[in-house]
Amino acid sequence: MWLFLVAVIVLLLAIIVVRGGEYLALYGRNDIERFGAVVGLFRNFDRLFRTRFGPIEILGSCHPDVIQQVLSNVDCLEKPFFYRFTGLENGLLSAKHQLWKKQRKTLNSSFNLKILYSFIPIFESCCRKMIEDLNELAAAGPTVNIMNCASKCTLEMVFGTTIGIDVTNQSNEKEILGYVERLFNLVSRRMLTLHLYFDWVYRFTKDYREDRKLRTICIEKANELIDEQKKRISSRKDCNRNCCDELGSESHYRKPRIFIEQLLEESNEEEEKFSVEEIYHNAYTIILAGNDTSALSVAHSCLFLAMYPHIQDKVYAELRNVYPCEDSPITPDNLKQLEYMEMFIKETLRLCPVVPNIARQAVNDVWIDGKRVPKGSIFVVSFYALHRRKDIWGPDAYQFDPENFHPDRTKGRHPYGYLPFSGGPRNCIGWRYAMISIKVMLIYLLRTFKLSTDLRQTDLRYRFDLTLKLAFEHLVRLERR
Numbered sequence: 001m002w003l004f005l006v007a008v009i010v011l012l013l014a015i016i017v018v019r020g021g022e023y024l025a026l027y028g029r030n031d032i033e034r035f036g037a038v039v040g041l042f043r044n045f046d047r048l049f050r051t052r053f054g055p056i057e058i059l060g061s062c063h064p065d066v067i068q069q070v071l072s073n074v075d076c077l078e079k080p081f082f083y084r085f086t087g088l089e090n091g092l093l094s095a096k097h098q099l100w101k102k103q104r105k106t107l108n109s110s111f112n113l114k115i116l117y118s119f120i121p122i123f124e125s126c127c128r129k130m131i132e133d134l135n136e137l138a139a140a141g142p143t144v145n146i147m148n149c150a151s152k153c154t155l156e157m158v159f160g161t162t163i164g165i166d167v168t169n170q171s172n173e174k175e176i177l178g179y180v181e182r183l184f185n186l187v188s189r190r191m192l193t194l195h196l197y198f199d200w201v202y203r204f205t206k207d208y209r210e211d212r213k214l215r216t217i218c219i220e221k222a223n224e225l226i227d228e229q230k231k232r233i234s235s236r237k238d239c240n241r242n243c244c245d246e247l248g249s250e251s252h253y254r255k256p257r258i259f260i261e262q263l264l265e266e267s268n269e270e271e272e273k274f275s276v277e278e279i280y281h282n283a284y285t286i287i288l289a290g291n292d293t294s295a296l297s298v299a300h301s302c303l304f305l306a307m308y309p310h311i312q313d314k315v316y317a318e319l320r321n322v323y324p325c326e327d328s329p330i331t332p333d334n335l336k337q338l339e340y341m342e343m344f345i346k347e348t349l350r351l352c353p354v355v356p357n358i359a360r361q362a363v364n365d366v367w368i369d370g371k372r373v374p375k376g377s378i379f380v381v382s383f384y385a386l387h388r389r390k391d392i393w394g395p396d397a398y399q400f401d402p403e404n405f406h407p408d409r410t411k412g413r414h415p416y417g418y419l420p421f422s423g424g425p426r427n428c429i430g431w432r433y434a435m436i437s438i439k440v441m442l443i444y445l446l447r448t449f450k451l452s453t454d455l456r457q458t459d460l461r462y463r464f465d466l467t468l469k470l471a472f473e474h475l476v477r478l479e480r481r
């Protein structure tokens with residue numbers, strides 16, 4: 001049996017060597033070198049490169065014209081098979097095209113601005129806890145790993161707005177956070193390791209056994225929380241029916257409408273829009289897609305604020321102007337006034353797009369950049385390389401400069417030249433959620449602390465991963481204002 005397996009693996013590797021030497025360039029290197037090798041591959045080809053993985057054709061690009069043709073093409077809205085390693089094939093991120101189309105149409109309305117703004121009080125309460133944690137850590141040592149506190153905060157936010165449960169009240173909160181993070185790491189590793197694509201290889205690994213174990217624990221825990229919430233919603237519905245006349249409809253609007261509530265309501269409609277599995281998979285998907293991404297964005301932002309004190313002063317001055325007192329309330333209107341902070345966040349996501357690469361699959365034969373691409377081919381797009389193109393961003397493309405997003409400079413820029421949240425109909429559904437929550441987190445951080453570091457931008461090294469991870473910790477010094 002083992003001999004047979006080894007023979008098959010050798011044969012597969014031989015196919016890859018003959019038909020796609022680029023993959024082998026990734027083996028035998030450390031994570032930092034692998035990241036560099038992948039970015040180098042995209043940079044070496046100005047428009048489009050083609051290679052093969054066994055029978056499947058793979059096309060890669062970091063050119064805005066080509067990316068636009070792929071992401072806006074209705075025949076390229078499918079996700080390749082490896083997205084299904086998340087185990088959430090009935091949720092938006094990994095769903096097959098037809099299921100995705102039905103779900104996205106319904107879920108778009110769950111991410112409208114009115115609903116997102118109703119989450120501000122939840123975001124604020126999570127931020128207050130983050131500041132408490134940071135105060136303790138800042139008193140305990142010279143530097144703080146800002147990513148630890150940011151990811152705890154974003155996980156609390158997504159749990160709070162998706163399932164409506166305060167995870168900080170759970171006695172085993174730290175354990176839950178650890179499990180979710182570890183599971184995400186295992187899924188990432190499988191997506192990025194070619195020989196683990198084959199189920200029959202993966203099943204023999206330690207990762208598989210750990211994946212199964214963690215998945216069972218996480219799903220049990222999440223199901224428990226969702227069931228608790230379901231009961232609360234139905235008892236509230238009974239109460240609403242009884243007390244409707246006394247309360248009127250206004251109280252309903254002031255309350256944040258968390259996602260699970262909306263998903264459950266969708267499934268109650270006559271045509272049964274979402275199955276039970278779809279509800280669960282979408283709740284987990286939102287938690288998975290919204291946690292690490294937003295936390296990394298805040299952690300990268302803090303590093304840039306600490307590295308460039310004059311930019312930090314400018315962001316802070318604007319903040320003081322909009323929120324003169326420590327406890328000035330955060331409202332949708334005053335969030336919109338933070339124009340420089342928005343330029344700063346956009347620049348952070350340009351140089352550090354936390355989702356550096358994405359993939360799509362053609363469901364029919366398509367024509368891309370004048371070439372016929374057969375059905376089933378996989379497109380890989382590098383946002384990291386796109387965001388550093390000198391023909392879009394000028395000779396200083398590698399320099400951190402929020403002025404890149406000044407309205408005078410953005411005029412006439414290619415619509416697919418800046419895509420931290422991807423583009424086309426299958427872009428990030430949570431992009432407005434992310435921008436609001438990141439702003440609220442930065443307001444709290446900067447109101448309380450001045451950030452500094454000895455690091456320089458040239459010191460930043462990234463690891464080959466699904467999200468843009470630094471090769472070292474996000475350490476900053478915090479001084480109370």
Ligand code: HEM
Pocket residue numbers: 092093094104158285286289290291293294297353354355358359420421422425426427428429430431433434
């Ligand atoms: C800075 C933070 C974020 C970034 C940079 C980001 C980026 C992205 C990108 C690039 C995609 C496309 C992925 C692909 O095609 O493979 C995506 C999809 C998605 N994101 Fe985000 N995201 C962020 C935050 C969030 C948040 C906060 C949520 C939810 C609360 C969220 C929910 C989703 C979902 C559900 C999808 C799948 C959409 C679909 O296929 O229709 N994201 N995100």
